Amino acid sequence: MYFKLKIWRQKSPEDKGGFQSYELDDVSPDMSFLEMIDVLNESLERKGGEPVHFDHDCREGICGTCGMFINGRPHGPQRGIATCQLHMRSFNDGDTITIEPWRARSFPVIKDLVVDRSAFDRIIQAGGFVSVSTGGVPDANEIPISTSIANEAMDAASCIGCGACVAACKNASAMLFVAAKISQLALLPQGKIEAKTRAENMVEQMDKEGFGTCTNTEACEAECPKEIGLVHIARMNREYYFAKQSSESLSEREKVHEG
Amino acid sequence: MNWLSQTLTSSLGKKLIMALTGLFLILFLTGHLLGNLQLLKDDGGQAFNEYAKFMTTTPVIKILSYLTYICIILHVIYSLILTIHNRKARPIKYAVSRQSENSVWTSRNMGILGTIVLLFLVIHLRSFWYEMHYGSIPTIEYEGGGQIKNLYQIVVEAFSQLWYVILYVVSMAALAFHLSHGFQSAFQTLGLRHQKYTPIIKSAGLLFAILVPALFALQPVYIYLKNL
Numbered sequence: 006m007y008f009k010l011k012i013w014r015q016k017s018p019e020d021k022g023g024f025q026s027y028e029l030d031d032v033s034p035d036m037s038f039l040e041m042i043d044v045l046n047e048s049l050e051r052k053g054g055e056p057v058h059f060d061h062d063c064r065e066g067i068c069g070t071c072g073m074f075i076n077g078r079p080h081g082p083q084r085g086i087a088t089c090q091l092h093m094r095s096f097n098d099g100d101t102i103t104i105e106p107w108r109a110r111s112f113p114v115i116k117d118l119v120v121d122r123s124a125f126d127r128i129i130q131a132g133g134f135v136s137v138s139t140g141g142v143p144d145a146n147e148i149p150i151s152t153s154i155a156n157e158a159m160d161a162a163s164c165i166g167c168g169a170c171v172a173a174c175k176n177a178s179a180m181l182f183v184a185a186k187i188s189q190l191a192l193l194p195q196g197k198i199e200a201k202t203r204a205e206n207m208v209e210q211m212d213k214e215g216f217g218t219c220t221n222t223e224a225c226e227a228e229c230p231k232e233i234g235l236v237h238i239a240r241m242n243r244e245y246y247f248a249k250q251s252s253e254s255l256s257e258r259e260k261v262h263e264g
Numbered sequence: 265m266n267w268l269s270q271t272l273t274s275s276l277g278k279k280l281i282m283a284l285t286g287l288f289l290i291l292f293l294t295g296h297l298l299g300n301l302q303l304l305k306d307d308g309g310q311a312f313n314e315y316a317k318f319m320t321t322t323p324v325i326k327i328l329s330y331l332t333y334i335c336i337i338l339h340v341i342y343s344l345i346l347t348i349h350n351r352k353a354r355p356i357k358y359a360v361s362r363q364s365e366n367s368v369w370t371s372r373n374m375g376i377l378g379t380i381v382l383l384f385l386v387i388h389l390r391s392f393w394y395e396m397h398y399g400s401i402p403t404i405e406y407e408g409g410g411q412i413k414n415l416y417q418i419v420v421e422a423f424s425q426l427w428y429v430i431l432y433v434v435s436m437a438a439l440a441f442h443l444s445h446g447f448q449s450a451f452q453t454l455g456l457r458h459q460k461y462t463p464i465i466k467s468a469g470l471l472f473a474i475l476v477p478a479l480f481a482l483q484p485v486y487i488y489l490k491n492l
């Protein structure tokens with residue numbers, strides 16, 4: 006197959022960057038999208054050029070590092086997959102393919118298609134955990150959890166932190182990611198203990214990072230490689246509103262007033 | 265910061281205000297429509313004028329109308345704050361973007377649709393609300409009642425102008441699209457989502473979004489045609 010590629014090239018975070026056009030012939034339809042970029046990079050290196058930088062690790066849709074905005078959509082035209090699971094047969098011979106990095110104030114470009122997603126890490130650090138001392142492996146079914154709750158929590162836990170939700174959203178909102186991370190713990194007994202502070206702290210950190218707010222366009226749900234849904238955003242909202250009006254977290258000044 | 269103001273200034277707090285004011289405005293629209301339907305009565309405007317008097321003099325209604333003003337102002341201010349914030353969250357736009365493949369048009373254009381509704385509101389309030397409260401409206405006497413303001417006459421005069429009728433129809437179309445997303449969106453924002461009820465909310469929202477603006481638009485069209 007033959008493709009014309011328009012790829013965003015940017016030397017450094019400070020560089021202005023711009024699109025570069027490349028042509029690639031003899032691409033196998035069975036190649037993955039990342040393999041196609043590998044082939045391009047090999048030819049660029051052979052000519053003494055700088056290869057296109059992009060994030061990748063597992064190449065099987067579980068690590069969440071790969072992420073490219075391909076022809077106007079995160080992870081390309083197919084639903085329910087990450088960029089590494091996309092194959093060239095999803096395109097037509099002779100297509101022009103435009104490849105851009107995720108665009109969001111909170112995801113600054115490091116180089117070419119690589120963006121800094123540490124904002125997600127800081128949100129997790131703010132509350133995306135349960136504080137338990139690890140001991141021996143507990144017995145199965147020691148804590149009863151219904152199948153439907155377990156499944157729902159598992160659905161939320163399948164978030165790989167790729168950032169496609171932010172990339173897809175017209176507001177660059179991170180609410181689907183944050184909601185998935187709040188949901189997966191809020192649903193389970195072990196997570197309930199810290200549910201209030203978790204919701205408060207993670208939302209606060211999300212706001213600090215400068216992500217946009219949700220207009221319920223549902224674009225995130227449509228583009229999420231793990232097909233995580235808006236039910237989790239509704240749950241996050243409930244968790245947050247409930248936590249805010251009933252939690253014990255008050256500023257020092259307010260505590261003094263309480264006396 | 266105090267916990268309450270901290271909540272209301274957070275991203276989810278601002279959304280909460282959007283959703284609550286939006287839902288209140290939906291209730292307001294329902295009430296307003298029921299009153300306006302009096303215009304369709306063929307009684308020379310008596311029922312409508314009595315309704316207008318009731319609306320401007322009853323204490324409970326007055327409180328409700330102040331609430332409505334507050335909700336409109338808050339809804340507009342917060343929509344501006346959110347829209348500006350959301351634009352800043354993506355300083356560099358995509359060169360190629362195919363949003364139509366992952367979301368519906370109305371959900372992405374609430375700001376534009378709302379702005380059309382706002383422009384309409386300004387003209388609409390100037391023509392009727394301002395006249396009723398501060399203008400000099402001719403009065404009319406009905407049997408059994410004293411002299412009351414004849415707002416009906418003002419309405420009929422306004423609706424005899426073609427541009428006014430067109431403004432109404434276009435604005436009500438914008439409101440219909442605004443509500444086709446907004447109605448169910450407000451429930452989602454409040455976290456009121458459930459497999460059993462969300463489909464009902466979505467259908468009811470769509471029905472409301474079509475029926476209510478259509479009935480609002482029917483009034484000027486009806487009066488215009490009647491007076492041709």
Ligand code: HEM
Pocket residue numbers: 218219220221279282283285286287289290293339340343344346347374375377378379381382442443445446447449450451453454
């Ligand atoms: C009677 C008139 C109106 C009604 C009934 C109404 C109703 C609603 C509802 C129910 C929502 C959904 C809230 C949510 O997603 O949680 C909404 C959103 C919105 N409205 Fe209105 N609205 C009205 C007028 C306006 C006006 C005049 C504007 C102004 C400029 C406006 C701008 C917006 C915007 C921008 C949103 C989306 C906010 C977001 O989700 O980020 N609306 N409206």
Ligand code: SF4
Pocket residue numbers: 163164165166167168169170171181182185225228229230231232233
């Ligand atoms: S919610 Fe989906 S799109 Fe967003 S980071 Fe997680 S896996 Fe990626």
Ligand code: FES
Pocket residue numbers: 060061062063064065066067068069070071087088089090165
């Ligand atoms: S490389 Fe790991 S998800 Fe794509």
